[in-house]
Amino acid sequence: MSTEVRTFIIPDANPDQIRHTVAAFLRSVVVDRIDTAYADGAWRMLVLYQDARLKEESDQIESAIKGDLLTWREREAERSGVAREAIVSDEVIADIARYAPTTERELSTILAAHAAEAGLYGAAMVQSVKATLDALIE
Numbered sequence: 001m002s003t004e005v006r007t008f009i010i011p012d013a014n015p016d017q018i019r020h021t022v023a024a025f026l027r028s029v030v031v032d033r034i035d036t037a038y039a040d041g042a043w044r045m046l047v048l049y050q051d052a053r054l055k056e057e058s059d060q061i062e063s064a065i066k067g068d069l070l071t072w073r074e075r076e077a078e079r080s081g082v083a084r085e086a087i088v089s090d091e092v093i094a095d096i097a098r099y100a101p102t103t104e105r106e107l108s109t110i111l112a113a114h115a116a117e118a119g120l121y122g123a124a125m126v127q128s129v130k131a132t133l134d135a136l137i138e
Contacts, residue, residue, distance in 0.1 A: 003032055003048050010043040030055050061136060066097035068132045072124065088125070092116055100129055 008022050022045065029049035037044045070093060077084045088096075092114050101107040104122045111118055118125070 003050060004029075006047050006049065008045040008047070010045060012041045015043075028052060061100065061133070062097045064136060065100055065129055065132045066093060068128050069093045069096060069125065072128045076121065076124070087121060088116070089114070096125060096129065100133065101126060102130055102133070 006025065008018060008025075010018050010022070026047070028051075029047075030052050031047060031049050033048040035046045069088075073084050073087045073093065076087050080087070092111065095110050095114070096107065099106070099110055101110055104118060104126055107118055107122055107126050111122075
């Protein structure tokens with residue numbers, strides 16, 4: 001999810017005119033940061049934010065992918081007779097869920113950040129992500 005930017009100018013002469021607009025906007029978004037400055041008889045307000053609806057949707061998608069990957073890892077660990085962490089760590093699963101790679105190349109970029117390799121499981125992890133995304137679209 002990307003951060004958006006919106007600016008407001010709140011004049012000294014009539015601040016109530018925009019106060020309601022700013023308040024309504026701030027209730028509808030997830031604020032990352034607010035910066036203010038005063039110049040030429042008005043406050044300038046810079047708001048870095050994420051759309052709350054998009055963030056909620058993104059969180060739901062991430063949660064579904066993570067759940068499916070955890071289930072896949074559990075089955076794979078039982079089948080292989082190894083510990084779950086030997087298949088893939090919780091930290092890596094969280095990042096895979098966050099970025100939702102749909103190709104092995106995208107997956108390899110995520111794994112490289114963790115000094116890990118796809119090994120035998122790369123295709124299965126990508127397939128799990130794709131299946132989850134497809135199920136959510138239907």
